[in-house]
Amino acid sequence: MHRKDFRKLHIVAETVQPEKIIHASALTAGNCGDPQMLIPLLEGLVGPNGEVSGDKGYPSRRNAQYIRDRGAKSYLMLKDNARSRSNGFPAWREMVLERIEKPSLFEKHYHRRSNNESVNSTWKRWFGDSLRSRKRWNQRRETTWKKAVYNLRHLIRFRLRTRITRGI
Numbered sequence: 001m002h003r004k005d006f007r008k009l010h011i012v013a014e015t016v017q018p019e020k021i022i023h024a025s026a027l028t029a030g031n032c033g034d035p036q037m038l039i040p041l042l043e044g045l046v047g048p049n050g051e052v053s054g055d056k057g058y059p060s061r062r063n064a065q066y067i068r069d070r071g072a073k074s075y076l077m078l079k080d081n082a083r084s085r086s087n088g089f090p091a092w093r094e095m096v097l098e099r100i101e102k103p104s105l106f107e108k109h110y111h112r113r114s115n116n117e118s119v120n121s122t123w124k125r126w127f128g129d130s131l132r133s134r135k136r137w138n139q140r141r142e143t144t145w146k147k148a149v150y151n152l153r154h155l156i157r158f159r160l161r162t163r164i165t166r167g168i
Helices: 035-043 061-069 090-101 103-110 113-127 136-166
Strands: 007-013 022-029 051-054 073-076
Touching: 007 035, 007 113, 022 035, 022 136, 035 051, 035 061, 051 103, 051 113, 061 073, 061 090, 073 090, 073 103, 090 103, 113 136
Parallel strands: 051 073
Antiparallel strands: 007 022
């Protein structure tokens, strides 16, 4: 791996609960696009999704349809030149029209994405923005361990907080 090469960490994190657990992640080459990573990340989740929000890097007709087919609602920020034509993906049209017709409601749900940004920020504060491993399989291993430590710390925090609120 050359010095200028970089890897990109894609994550799916909790956006409703105070503890922002990372549910799924993928480490890819730096030039890997975001839209094609959304479906593999969501396939790694068990159970219903509820809502899925993402920045302008994630919207695509295929992603919007996949999210709806899983029983969830998509709040992917659209690019400025996005059109409402479904081209065989009706969930895309619904999402675009909701963004146009009910912008404040869409923004309210989309704002949960900022919780994911908090996870990214916390990750970089705790672990830095680089990996120590040079080989790709070791980078995946390092990222997996860091994710386990991150989640464990948040689960311990949750356990302590619930014990305090119950008066135990």
